[in-house]
Amino acid sequence: MAVSETLAAAQPAATPPQPSPGRRRRGRNAAYWLYLLPGAVLFILVIGAPLVGTLYLSLTKWSGIGDPRWVGLDNYQQLLHDDVFWASFRNTVWMLVAMVVVPTLLGLLLAAVLFDVIGRRFKPRTAAALRAAFYLPQVLPVVVAGIVWGWILRPDGAFNSLLDAVGLGALRHDWLGDPDTALPAVMAVMIWVQIGYPVVVFMAALQRVDPELYEAAEVDGANWVHRFRAITLPQIRPETFVVALTCTIAALKVFGPIFALTRGGPENATNVPSYFAYYTFFKKLQVGYGSAISTVLTLIIVVVAVVFIWMQARSERRDRGI
Amino acid sequence: MQRFRRLVAALALAATATTTVAACGGGDSGDDSDAKVLKLWHYESETSAMGVGWNRAIEIFKSEHPGVEVRFERKAFEQIQQNAGMIINSSEGPDIMEYNKGNATAGLLSSQGLLSDLSAEADKRGWAGKLSPSLQTTARYSDKGVMGSGKWFGVPNYGEYVTVYYNKDLFERNGVKVPTTMADMTAAMDTFVSKGITPLGMAGAEYPAGQLFYQLALSKADRQFVDNYQLYKNPVDFKADPLKYGAATFADWVSKGYVAKDSASLKAEDMGTAFIGGKVPMIVSGSWWYGRFKTEMKANWDTFLFPGNTLQAGSSGNLWVVPENSKAKSLAYDFIDITLRPEIQDLIGNNGGVPVAADASKITDPKDRKLIEDFNTVSKQDGLAFYPDWPVPGYYDVLVGGFQGLINGSKSPDQVLDSIAKPYAEGVKEITGK
Numbered sequence: 001m002a003v004s005e006t007l008a009a010a011q012p013a014a015t016p017p018q019p020s021p022g023r024r025r026r027g028r029n030a031a032y033w034l035y036l037l038p039g040a041v042l043f044i045l046v047i048g049a050p051l052v053g054t055l056y057l058s059l060t061k062w063s064g065i066g067d068p069r070w071v072g073l074d075n076y077q078q079l080l081h082d083d084v085f086w087a088s089f090r091n092t093v094w095m096l097v098a099m100v101v102v103p104t105l106l107g108l109l110l111a112a113v114l115f116d117v118i119g120r121r122f123k124p125r126t127a128a129a130l131r132a133a134f135y136l137p138q139v140l141p142v143v144v145a146g147i148v149w150g151w152i153l154r155p156d157g158a159f160n161s162l163l164d165a166v167g168l169g170a171l172r173h174d175w176l177g178d179p180d181t182a183l184p185a186v187m188a189v190m191i192w193v194q195i196g197y198p199v200v201v202f203m204a205a206l207q208r209v210d211p212e213l214y215e216a217a218e219v220d221g222a223n224w225v226h227r228f229r230a231i232t233l234p235q236i237r238p239e240t241f242v243v244a245l246t247c248t249i250a251a252l253k254v255f256g257p258i259f260a261l262t263r264g265g266p267e268n269a270t271n272v273p274s275y276f277a278y279y280t281f282f283k284k285l286q287v288g289y290g291s292a293i294s295t296v297l298t299l300i301i302v303v304v305a306v307v308f309i310w311m312q313a314r315s316e317r318r319d320r321g322i
Numbered sequence: 323m324q325r326f327r328r329l330v331a332a333l334a335l336a337a338t339a340t341t342t343v344a345a346c347g348g349g350d351s352g353d354d355s356d357a358k359v360l361k362l363w364h365y366e367s368e369t370s371a372m373g374v375g376w377n378r379a380i381e382i383f384k385s386e387h388p389g390v391e392v393r394f395e396r397k398a399f400e401q402i403q404q405n406a407g408m409i410i411n412s413s414e415g416p417d418i419m420e421y422n423k424g425n426a427t428a429g430l431l432s433s434q435g436l437l438s439d440l441s442a443e444a445d446k447r448g449w450a451g452k453l454s455p456s457l458q459t460t461a462r463y464s465d466k467g468v469m470g471s472g473k474w475f476g477v478p479n480y481g482e483y484v485t486v487y488y489n490k491d492l493f494e495r496n497g498v499k500v501p502t503t504m505a506d507m508t509a510a511m512d513t514f515v516s517k518g519i520t521p522l523g524m525a526g527a528e529y530p531a532g533q534l535f536y537q538l539a540l541s542k543a544d545r546q547f548v549d550n551y552q553l554y555k556n557p558v559d560f561k562a563d564p565l566k567y568g569a570a571t572f573a574d575w576v577s578k579g580y581v582a583k584d585s586a587s588l589k590a591e592d593m594g595t596a597f598i599g600g601k602v603p604m605i606v607s608g609s610w611w612y613g614r615f616k617t618e619m620k621a622n623w624d625t626f627l628f629p630g631n632t633l634q635a636g637s638s639g640n641l642w643v644v645p646e647n648s649k650a651k652s653l654a655y656d657f658i659d660i661t662l663r664p665e666i667q668d669l670i671g672n673n674g675g676v677p678v679a680a681d682a683s684k685i686t687d688p689k690d691r692k693l694i695e696d697f698n699t700v701s702k703q704d705g706l707a708f709y710p711d712w713p714v715p716g717y718y719d720v721l722v723g724g725f726q727g728l729i730n731g732s733k734s735p736d737q738v739l740d741s742i743a744k745p746y747a748e749g750v751k752e753i754t755g756k
Contacts, residue, residue, distance in 0.1 A: 065407040066434045154592070155584040177526060177586030178730050263719070265527065266586055266726035267733070267741075282404060284716030284749075285426060 058291035075292035088271045098187035099194050099251035107198025112232050115206040135196030146260025149189045179269035186270050198243045205236035241312040252301050273297045357650035359391045364420035365399045371675025379660045410645035418654035421643045423460035426715040432475040433467030438644040440474040443655045452679040456706035457638045470553040476641025479661045481676045482609045483636025490622035492603040504630045511580045523602035525593035526586035531725035533635050534606050536710035539568030540633040548707045560743035569735035573728050586729040613674035633707040634700050714749020
């Protein structure tokens, strides 16, 4: 084939009719839907259908066997007057402190120190090793961590032995058996479990911050606190939102550590909504009531997630000056 | 038109499939005498007394039913506990299964028509004659699934009861005699306290606290109280004896140091290992510990019945149930019958279990024999009072929470009684509608 013929074949004989912009957009949209289909089907099967099922069951009375009996909003009315339900939500507020507020603040500080101080003064490997050490509890199965902490905090456990060893034996206590100390003890464990996650995310975020910003600030005489406030905090705001949102959802639906450490006791001092729902489902065989608890919890998580995402979007718009 | 034809064809196919499935499953012709497979599930470990006994029962069954295949599957307790309803409501379930006794388990399934009525077999095969009235309580359920009366829906072939385990070496070393009355018991505990030893092992985070409370309450109770509390015969006053005595005495024992104030977070396993390790001279707990102590404990130990009580916490063991969907009911009944034979009952007894119909003289180990003789004593005097958490679903956690408060001193006996009375009343109302 001659070169001229090849070129001729490559050239269209005539300009084909171009689709109108509207048609092109419709065609592109249809293609998008095709890509979304597998996810949508999975969503319906794994999340949508169980959600609708739970919502339906929350309007019934059912022991798990036989036919559910329709009771309308009775379960929700009962929830409003259930002291244990409200106690479980009060405890959730404390779990938010232990799993969101403290780890985020402490994680931010630790990440900044590791990145900006340890990483500079020592080898980066030192900072990486410390980061891994903080992250270790996140790798452990939470039930295993719960059982080990249960051993540590038991009356004849390591913590009380440590108090004895340092001459503070008078403070020996049944930490998980006393309603006054059980929740703080569980909170301490949760801080330990949770702290590594923000540290890792924030350190990754700090690595994308332009080092020249820090250098320029140093040249201008900014100390570490100034750099932390003026550069670190604003630069990693998107990650802060992500950490706060994911930790908040984790705190709202926390179950494993409570199950392993205290089973919601003593006297509901550490009960949380997800454990209360489990107990109602499987121990009291009140599937309808348990579904109502789960539905309320889901609703709260969805609202919190929407509020967080809206706040993040607003913050990003503000940053871009829109 | 073509679409319509396809729709009709699909509907026809679906209808055919449904009919075929229905023919395979559900329909109970009532005649399964030619069944060639017996699907059997239970959750006892292979080396436990029941596991040993039932392995032998399977061998006997096979030899007596040549050509019948026994498909045995060992399940986890929790697996059956949480999924039994779904399992036996399907065509994939077993023909015979070990299942938990009580209103919230066997009672619930029976009330939904998922278990076979065994009454005719119990009469025909003489099972009723082998089980004392208090053992039969967990086998029979009313239409509402309340135990104690009505049709037979399960058959127990072993028993369990709460007793006092004591460390003989510690008793001898501290000059303490084995108590036979409650006065002896408190004197013994005072002696241990005076020597800086906490006399009673405890585990507030699980069942032991509730069982000690119940044992104390039972010392002031009669059968009428047990019937009222467990079978809802009459309303129960939590602010009166025997429950009031039980809670007050429990609190008193904590204040006197008989029970450690820092045991609220401990689990039953902690209590058991403390006893095995010789850290506590006594525990009040169930016969299910017996085999383990026999295997693991180095110190000399023995048991005595909770002093002064004619009623003891205890009951039949779990039940053999036959799902309504079973395709081999006759074979299942034959198997139950074998497990109640003297050979199997003695085997259970000689392996540290508590058979329901054993001849104690056939038990070779003196300690095993004593365990069974004590059970027979309680059973014969109709002394099994079941367990405090049985009356309503979810009551176990209520009792645990209540008695944790009593152990760590955060609640008074009156407050604890209030906190356990309300869920009891609500649960009873849920079941009986009253």
